Amino acid sequence: MSSEAHTSAEYIKHHLQNLTYGQLPDGSWGVAHTVEEAKEMGFWALNLDTFIMSLLLGGIIMLVFRSVAKSVVTGTPGGLQNFCEWAVEFIDSSVRGSFSSKNDMVAPLALTIFFWVFSMNLMDLLPIDYIPLLMTSLGVPFFKVVPSTDPNATFGMAIGVFLLVLYYSVKMKGLGGFVGELTLQPFGKWGMPVNLLLEGVNLIAKPISLALRLFGNMYAGEMIFILIALMGGAWAGFSLGGVTLYGSQVLLSLGWAIFHILIVTLQAFIFMTLTVVYLDMAHQEHH
């Protein structure tokens, strides 16, 4: 609990609020200190916590891989190089498995997605109160550590993937081919409006499902951590109930965290695989 004075609702709200930078109601620019202030900022605001954490995590991963890539040896690899080679080979083989065309960008894309999303998800396993507590003591009102519980992050990536899908669809099939794909099937040219509706939904569903699946899973996981944390927050002296609640929090947090390791990895893998599959579909004529 960040403060004993919080009610449960405030605690949950506090944990789900991003640190938002934007135009404050009085016209100046700054960090929002309440949930309402953050809401008022509208579109032109930046979630500093999401931005910093994802930049930091992505940066660390890229630097680790870069340091290996810079000093890569063809002889016996060292520990870190071993890991990176394993990662590269794992990604390479799973991309080969689901991507049939030739495109040098897809495998690095998949590597970036997998490790970036994985590391962002992994932040979920940090004890839920530590960083917000630290930040509050530093005078920062909110701090959400897990970027993938912010829909901005997941939609941001999904939009990136969607743009790539559009780009390669047009590049591989031509603008006519792509439009034809959207309008001429499954019912032929007389069913054009229906075709457009069906295929349009099909197309739009790709980035939305990609973003919402990751966001939903991580958000729900975070939510459950918060709820479990509330149990220990109900601590009120050495009564039987208090001790039971506290013990349950420890056990449940542990159990959920262990289960969450699976979700963290799985969601990163699903995001990566679906991206590769969508790009593969963009490269192929489908009939």
Added chain:
Amino acid sequence: MNINATLLAQTIMFALFVWFCMKFVWTPIIAALEERKKQIADGLADAERAKHDLDLASKRSAEILREAKEKAGEIVANGDKRASEIVEEAKVQAKVEGDRIIAGAKAEIDQEVFRAKEQLRTQVSAIALAGAGKILGREIDAKAHNDLLDKLVAEI
């Protein structure tokens, strides 16, 4: 939990990370992996070739060994033959030498005999003269009876 400009920032960040990964991470690592794959394949091929070479070399060395043995045997046989030849020659030479020595000795002996005979003859003739002189009571003129004496000596 509002949709805001973070969305754009994330998309841009995503693009930059992908670009960085493609340019500076993926390419060198994949290149190193390919290079290692090639090295291993080369190494295996080299090993195969070396094994083949080893086979050839051992075959060749066995052949050389066999040839050397043959040659050595031949040399030994030649040496034996030559030795027996030398022994034969030496035998022949020794026999010749021996014969020569024997012949020389014989000639010397003959000469010696002849000389002894000669001496004996002259002494015999002197004795005969002396004997005859005594028998006849007078001096025999050696000159007058020289031919007679010679005849006698020749008869002895």
